[in-house]
Amino acid sequence: MSPSTIAAIDLARAIPKAELHVHVEGTLEPELIFQLAGRNGVTLPYDDVEALRKAYAFTDLQSFLDIYYAGASVLLKEQDFYDMAMAYLRCAHADRVVHAEIFFDPQTHTARGVPMQIVIEGLHRACVDAGQELGISAVLILCFLRHLSEDDALATLEAALPWRDRFIGIGLDSSEFGHPPEKFARVFARARELGLRLVAHAGEEGPPAYIRQALDVLQVERIDHGVRSIEEPALVARLASERMPLTVCPLSNLKLKGVQDLARHPLRKLLQAGVCVTINSDDPAYFDGYVTENYAQTIEALKLTPEEVVQIARNSFEASFVDEAQRQQWLDQLQSVVTKFEE
Ligand SMILES: Nc1ncnc2[nH]cnc12
Numbered sequence: 001m002s003p004s005t006i007a008a009i010d011l012a013r014a015i016p017k018a019e020l021h022v023h024v025e026g027t028l029e030p031e032l033i034f035q036l037a038g039r040n041g042v043t044l045p046y047d048d049v050e051a052l053r054k055a056y057a058f059t060d061l062q063s064f065l066d067i068y069y070a071g072a073s074v075l076l077k078e079q080d081f082y083d084m085a086m087a088y089l090r091c092a093h094a095d096r097v098v099h100a101e102i103f104f105d106p107q108t109h110t111a112r113g114v115p116m117q118i119v120i121e122g123l124h125r126a127c128v129d130a131g132q133e134l135g136i137s138a139v140l141i142l143c144f145l146r147h148l149s150e151d152d153a154l155a156t157l158e159a160a161l162p163w164r165d166r167f168i169g170i171g172l173d174s175s176e177f178g179h180p181p182e183k184f185a186r187v188f189a190r191a192r193e194l195g196l197r198l199v200a201h202a203g204e205e206g207p208p209a210y211i212r213q214a215l216d217v218l219q220v221e222r223i224d225h226g227v228r229s230i231e232e233p234a235l236v237a238r239l240a241s242e243r244m245p246l247t248v249c250p251l252s253n254l255k256l257k258g259v260q261d262l263a264r265h266p267l268r269k270l271l272q273a274g275v276c277v278t279i280n281s282d283d284p285a286y287f288d289g290y291v292t293e294n295y296a297q298t299i300e301a302l303k304l305t306p307e308e309v310v311q312i313a314r315n316s317f318e319a320s321f322v323d324e325a326q327r328q329q330w331l332d333q334l335q336s337v338v339t340k341f342e343e
């Protein structure tokens, strides 16, 4: 490794950053899955942690989602949701994440008979406690499963409204092919009326047209993934001129075969084109790496410079849904760490 790459990785470990694309159900480590299964009397189709980990050999997004939904079946009680979120927040804190905007998939749980209240209160309590114990800031974004109907999403949003103050926005995730953003136009319009922040997965596996739909029909404020924008130079130029953030998840793209090799990941090209690119972990328990590992492997593969690493971390605060004063405070902290490194 070159001295510049080593310096960039050291810097990535040390600087404060925001994580804007992490599914809390994707932070469930195999050890915790087995612990919760034991506690709740759930039988898993795997003998032990090692057998479960062996099953994490994905060929595409759907092959991952099948295992991810099976893993979430151990979550039944409020304490389960709390323990999962708290475990993630401890890892994020160790990675110098000072602010996390965390996705959760209520339909995965309500469809199994788990009440909405149990899901939201467990996750919210973890966000509050982690704030007090670790000083990390954490907020929730409610995601709709796009393989289900828009009517199901509308009913889910209404069912969550008694806890409207417990989440800051909505997102769209799950199987992308065949479920274009425009399928969810009404539920995003309703969320916009409610003053919720709007994000959507687009251009992970799906075509660049899905990214354009997310922007024009759903009017999202960030695109989750968005890596297939690289196929349309005019779309990349638009993302750059609008400073539309992309929450990129390099290890996820590698493990789900969106890219064959991290060295061929479009992240650096997007950054050089002026796009507000951020680095995130997506489902760290399944893709072998929390956010700093995503930074480190991307830095090494793409030979990112220390300046580019700082730009990506700055972007994470620019793209976050925090108020201006808080954003400036974290940007100042980031700058002071960078200054120390330069000394
Ligand atoms: N990478 C991903 N894409 C779509 N939906 C998801 N849910 C959890 N991880 C996801």
Ligand SMILES: [Zn+2]
Pocket (backbone or CB within 6 Å): 021, 023, 173, 201, 224, 282
């Ligand atoms: Zn995702």
